[in-house]
Amino acid sequence: MQTAQADYFTAYHNLKLTRDADGVLVVEFHSNGGPCIMNAQGHTEFVDAFYRIGQDRANKIVILTGAGGDFIIDVDWSSFGDVSDPGVWSQVHDEGVQVLENIANIRVPVIAAIEGRAYVHSDYVLLANVIVAGDGATFQDVAHYAVGVAPGDGIFTTWSYRAGAGRAEAFLLNPQPLKARTAQEWGVVAEVVPNGKTLARARELAALYLKAPEVTRRNTRVHFIQPLKERVAREVGYGLSLEGASAADLVKSMHSNTEPEAATAGVA
Amino acid sequence: MQTAQADYFTAYHNLKLTRDADGVLVVEFHSNGGPCIMNAQGHTEFVDAFYRIGQDRANKIVILTGAGGDFIIDVDWSSFGDVSDPGVWSQVHDEGVQVLENIANIRVPVIAAIEGRAYVHSDYVLLANVIVAGDGATFQDVAHYAVGVAPGDGIFTTWSYRAGAGRAEAFLLNPQPLKARTAQEWGVVAEVVPNGKTLARARELAALYLKAPEVTRRNTRVHFIQPLKERVAREVGYGLSLEGASAADLVKSMHSNTEPEAATAGVA
Amino acid sequence: MQTAQADYFTAYHNLKLTRDADGVLVVEFHSNGGPCIMNAQGHTEFVDAFYRIGQDRANKIVILTGAGGDFIIDVDWSSFGDVSDPGVWSQVHDEGVQVLENIANIRVPVIAAIEGRAYVHSDYVLLANVIVAGDGATFQDVAHYAVGVAPGDGIFTTWSYRAGAGRAEAFLLNPQPLKARTAQEWGVVAEVVPNGKTLARARELAALYLKAPEVTRRNTRVHFIQPLKERVAREVGYGLSLEGASAADLVKSMHSNTEPEAATAGVA
Amino acid sequence: MQTAQADYFTAYHNLKLTRDADGVLVVEFHSNGGPCIMNAQGHTEFVDAFYRIGQDRANKIVILTGAGGDFIIDVDWSSFGDVSDPGVWSQVHDEGVQVLENIANIRVPVIAAIEGRAYVHSDYVLLANVIVAGDGATFQDVAHYAVGVAPGDGIFTTWSYRAGAGRAEAFLLNPQPLKARTAQEWGVVAEVVPNGKTLARARELAALYLKAPEVTRRNTRVHFIQPLKERVAREVGYGLSLEGASAADLVKSMHSNTEPEAATAGVA
Amino acid sequence: MQTAQADYFTAYHNLKLTRDADGVLVVEFHSNGGPCIMNAQGHTEFVDAFYRIGQDRANKIVILTGAGGDFIIDVDWSSFGDVSDPGVWSQVHDEGVQVLENIANIRVPVIAAIEGRAYVHSDYVLLANVIVAGDGATFQDVAHYAVGVAPGDGIFTTWSYRAGAGRAEAFLLNPQPLKARTAQEWGVVAEVVPNGKTLARARELAALYLKAPEVTRRNTRVHFIQPLKERVAREVGYGLSLEGASAADLVKSMHSNTEPEAATAGVA
């Protein structure tokens, strides 16, 4: 049985929101019902969505997951327009900081249920308190260094916070798919379950967490997320500014046809 | 051979203090000589005890351990009185911050020798520089989320600092006994030795550390503890305030008989 | 093919600098072509060297390594003179902070290729973004607690940052050689390769990183190193002051012939 | 000439929003068109309002002001219900942090035009970059210590940030009306103009600021507010928790009829 | 009417402690009943005294003042012994940090009533929330730069925090008596009253503050002191280490008879 839908539940192209009678909200990333591909519209909508989710006190637990057997698998850079235009990047900067602050400000426990590829914005995932991963899940960053752009949007801040800086730096400079088990050894993933079982396990955990009173649930989240929230507030704006300059340099290099092949291939 | 006892050595109901001729102070938590159960009196006395220990320059090394084959195994919530009373919680808040600052301000190397169950206030343990655990030792948090209270008293700050935030959050939201070996893999426990051998191994380490001059010993501790001391000063007061509101909500929910079973069971 | 040498390339007794046509600078620590032994002259020169390396925009990637099958194997304390003289230690303090800030301010990716013994100033190594270690490499700290001096020069700050505080504290209080594989499990070493292959692997990584545009490379380093740079700026000055007092106490204790054997042996 | 109204312009009972053709948004606090009295509904709505204002890139400059010759003159505590109820205060805490973060996240220059009494939530005002005050304006805090409640909602954080901690502490412990000229000497108010002229002067400044390009305007705000935004994120949650416990103690003391007269009088 | 004296009231040579029936504790610094001169014994005792004061919940308000028409007028450096001895300075360092943390941890409002000369450790004074000064009061630092020692014991941290860094730096590098009125303009002194009236005015303020409930009083102090407490924890240890090296250099220079006259004169 579901509770009455809030007005924002149907407002987003790339998020399917459902909430059960206990207040467990499932946020499913998707593109037309299949695996989610990040684009400019999503970038803008996610800011609003997570703010609304955070402000809605009817949400008692939040579960992040993806549709079609994956989390987010790719990014459509072209949808952002000319990222070397300072006005375009100003919006990316402002939204990119705000969306992470908004997820951090969800003041109830957040659980991520990750299947398949978490290849883009796994920083959203790492803002969860607990990550349950399918045994076939892989983490990767296909959106930054691999295509010639500095990983400044929170991907380093969150991976550094949860996996340690050494692992994060090597992982982001030479991105390769990272298996769920390895992510667990690194302290990022809390539990690995068979593929297809992550959402069910997340719901079990949600039911456990719901046994505590409302203020306990809310204040536990507030306390746990505070150090990461402060790091986001301190680091991600600068990171996105550095990424913007990096993206502008990539665009310039592509125009001049003298730049490294990988970068050109990656973004073209 | 022991050195002359200081006046505070016999002042505490739940601590047995002994110091050898080299200045190695062993602090043994206990309740009537058996496994220690935390209560309000202990909460108050530990503040004073660790302050005195820290100020006494005759202490050259401090070893924390427990009696009866355990560290601290449970908490007697009823001894605190009505934790929803703001005056009662004010004292819990003030003492709870102060005790951790006082342990952090012990300015000689601190070693923990942990046998059996460290189920309550393992944050005291994690303020040691080095933890030696028996192979049957287990870490657990039976005092917070399991009974419906937010884990805000330093348990998150210390576990997050030493084990990583991801592990700490999952561990504290769904508390299960954590084996010594796993705690070692997490970077929390330095050495695992056979049950019954932790204190002896701690004394060996103490003897090693004592080979360095006084100022070296003191300043090494000062340097090593500084980042955690700053986190304690920044996070634990807020954490305890959040925990206080959470405890008040639990009390209220128990009175109204409409609250989740686990919480009710846990605290009743 | 190498590019034209910069004027500082030949300025240092303990560093061999070579740069290839792609701008990959290899910084080789050595003493007369063999394994490097740290001394006062090196301490001063490294400050200047890393500053020059950081300011030279012709350096596109920097690789740190050692000659003779090792990184740095020992320290010649006597070369520093009387470390209990406040004027002598003032210079050690100022240089010790500055050299780490200068490495942190190298604004291109830094890779360490470590063979054999990294027994002194492995903090330099841990300021790299990525560490490639030979399978016979070992990390150790022979310069501090083992000889009776507080490890305050950045060794704790960097190991704590990359390996976690618990591991760093135990490792530095009772220093034992740490194998490359263990350092990898701790998140410090990114890759372990056969002995003799680290520099080749570092060059492969350098070639990968070079595919990104200039600003991407620079800004990625700037973003990744920022939290550690801030910790260095906040912690290492105090650490070196504490180490200075500790060293003065050691000198005093040696003069009075009443001090622990290990310390006396270590520094004599 | 005004631009098309955004949908949120008419959504709030206590805010009148108007925007001119240049994108200068005037936010006028009021209660039924007269001086604004803070209440629970406003507390909730302001959170949403400032979020929407901050996200709307059509706002080029934001001016905060009040209706009826004042800013906010009083607070209706009774509207909040039983502030000793942990569930009630949980909402106050969450909203109280969020509203300040949302004002801080308005990413265009913010100007405050203050006439008459700024007696409640002058912290909103101090999140502006520039404050223009009428020569008859007074600042005061009638909502906290004067009625027996700890001033933890950001009033100390913002006054301490702009006026210095010494002034803020004395002012908040023994609240007296503070004249505009004194606030200017303290560095809080930038300009004092004749009564009735503040809005006009704010518009002049807005016109000046508008001469800079969009990204310059936005990034200047982002840069200037960052230190205060970080202080808000670090201090205000704890402050509100401390205030909540304080309010609960006040309620308790009033029930027992044994409490200080001022407090009783203030809140009754 | 006074309440029963606590046991620590008569424990200190340089502090006279009296508490009235409302719990207002007056802490009077003195030397044999006349103006206080700082010495090693006092340095040690103040640590204990302020800890005990802070832990005693019967203290409802704390007033700091001095006997004989002054606060602290001078320091007896010779009482500290050989400050170039690392063991001696280790104790100065540890006590110097701890005493400031202990004053910061007094969790009720602290008022300073300053008459005459506050020439030594005015940092104690600046840890009060509110300073009332006689119109003839003067602040000065005769214990540091004037005698050739770096002002690292908290005097810079507190003056920088309350007066601004620029004023603090000039004041401490070229120490001259600072009048109460100027200190008020700087935001350090809250009120200037006629000589001889400061204690009476402090008692009036205490009576005002006492009208608020217990938790309000305690939590207001906790909230207000937090930023300064964090600065003390972060800065003063390093400051004292730097001061120790400076003092050692001064001692050395005096022995060699080749040092600047002012320094020699100052300490001799």
Add this chain to the structure above:
Amino acid sequence: MQTAQADYFTAYHNLKLTRDADGVLVVEFHSNGGPCIMNAQGHTEFVDAFYRIGQDRANKIVILTGAGGDFIIDVDWSSFGDVSDPGVWSQVHDEGVQVLENIANIRVPVIAAIEGRAYVHSDYVLLANVIVAGDGATFQDVAHYAVGVAPGDGIFTTWSYRAGAGRAEAFLLNPQPLKARTAQEWGVVAEVVPNGKTLARARELAALYLKAPEVTRRNTRVHFIQPLKERVAREVGYGLSLEGASAADLVKSMHSNTEPEAATAGVA
């Protein structure tokens, strides 16, 4: 009498360096002997100059001043080339952070002697410990908002640190010449002397400061500058990135001929 010149003394086009027999180094900004105009060459050279000055232990006191009766009066933006080119701005960013860190790392007291116009990079001045200003001196920021660029290069960080954030924000958003007396009231300027007398007064102060031993002088600077050094390390990189995007937007707006007049006029 001057000491032997160091090799870097004659290396810079815009700095005249002279050092007397006591080690007082006077750093005079100039352009061909007249008032200094900032340009790209100076921007690069100042980085090196202040690093060398900071490393040279023969410098006992450093005085910053300007030639021709002014400090720095204007900036030649055209010398920087196309500031919207990401490669160009990358260098501005890196140098801009580094130069402030290098001034902060001058580890002896720094005095500024300011005559006439300090219209550009007064942040260099505010990194001095003590500022002596002629009574005709004025501070201004002609290089940022007045010409349409965000003031992100340290000008806000330093003014906010020394004058307070409120004053800094208003001053930088609507830049007007600020008189020496007002800057003194704000706590920025320590002493105001007749025009033409600042350097003499700075030398008097230098002579006073020189009476303290070497380590006292060095460590006092280290202690005093630490909080500002940390703010520079945390804020200025981001500030310069935000300024870079702002400058790119300005260039774009000028090309499109649709931008505000002031900006166009200012940079053209």
